[in-house]
Amino acid sequence: MIKRIGYVLLVALLISSCGAKKRRNTQRNGAPVVVDNGRPVKKHKNEMPTVGEDGLYPMPEDTGRFERFPISDTQEYIETFAEIAQYEMRAFGIPASITLAQGILESGSGRGELTLKTNNHFGIKCHTGWEGEFDFHDDDAKGECFRKYNHPMYSFRDHSLFLTSRSRYAFLFDYKPNDYKKWAHGLRQAGYATDRQYPQKLIALIERYDLDRYDREVVRNAPIEIAQVDPPKQSLTTHTVSKGETLYAISRKYDVPVDEIKQMNNLSDNIISIGQVLQIRRGR
Template sequence: MKKIILLVLLIGIGVSSCKSKKRYSDQLRTKNVLNERRKSTADISKKEENANLPAEPSKFVRFNIDSPSEYINTFAETAQIEMMGYGIPASITLAQGLLESGNGKGELAMKTNNHFGIKCHKGWEGDYDFHDDDAKGECFRKYNHPMYSFRDHSIFLTTRSRYAFLFNLRPTDYKGWARGLRKAGYATDPKYPQKLIYLIEKYDLHKYDKPSKKVDYQTTTVATSGASNIHTVQKGDTLYSLSRKYYMSVDELMKLNNLRSSDLSIGQPIKVK
């Protein structure tokens, strides 16, 4: 009788063990599938975000910049391209770049091409390096070319809800942007707004807040046909995003194009000023 009971127990343990192994195997398989889906989605998202940038160099490109004026001359066009694509004033981007990167000569900028002091944060899957900031050995994002730092700065501000109110400001309101960045928690320095405003006014950076004909718009999401002032609607375009790109209100766009609704179709021509 004892042998029978022992045999039953052993069989039960064996069945339970098989079930546990199968359950663990199923959970592991499901986890792997989910991870692959997340990775695939992240890769697609990253490709879309950087679709309008030249391919990032495979090796680290070091920039040797001697002065604030040289920094501005080097990156003014890049800041304007980002402004046209994301609605962030070029003056603000340049002032933040000057301040955060130490005119491009700071230790962090030199070893990571990170011109905006953006830390790794949760979800960052790119390259990184460690640098002493608020605490010792903090994780900062690393790029092989500064242009990708500028694009990441644009994405960083446009994808975090705490900065959303900034995009309700006039595109030329650099003072409002400077104060708003501090209010939203971009920097802990209480004098951060004054420093940005000082740089903007000292170097006349606000002149870059108006689109320049010299900017190569082929590298942006903007598609216009020059003299005819026609924008061809692309994926992701909305009347609001177009209003910021062309310094027009949504009402002006609707009246100019005789639109009765805000719905847009890909390939649709839109008159702009």
């Protein structure tokens, strides 16, 4: 009788351990979603929306021309990705020159550590709601969550979706699609980068490498039919300031510009106090 009980317990233990292994494997595979605590958890594999049924332009056929790695210099980077930048301009109205200049600057011409391990050419972080793959990289803070793509083309498409689906960038599309100077200053104004010299750096790259020739080609050869992307729903939340927090850190947490937080809370400077409750409007 004792042997029989022991056998039953052993079988139950084996079944339980197999189930635990399956759960661990399921959790390890797939892609993440960023939850309220800011840490990604595995959920399911994400496929970038690229087909016409979603109202978006399909991606061009991959013949390997976007994967010339390692890229030796900036000129080769331009030659590699100019076509996809023009493709995205025709589909979404973002100047190809701006896309290329941002890619050069953010990815180190495709040779930066983050880009080499994630195919992330634009330094786009996970942000709340991201359900694609990810990796961690030191940026403004240690071990920040960055989006990861299985192909460089998807990084360029996600860059287009990122700009067209967030209301704070909407005013950029009132500019002419070949007015790279206004776009460069507008990106800084909208909070894409905190570097005060960001517009000047983009403009310098565009003019050094004559990147606006790609804009002129698109405008000259075909009308731009901008894909319609539904803007994210705006949600209003509150944030209680904790010890050591700054307006900049809070703006990065919620993916909103510092100036917008100041405007919403009638702040004349960047001084905040522990326990202060701030109103935050964020897009999802």
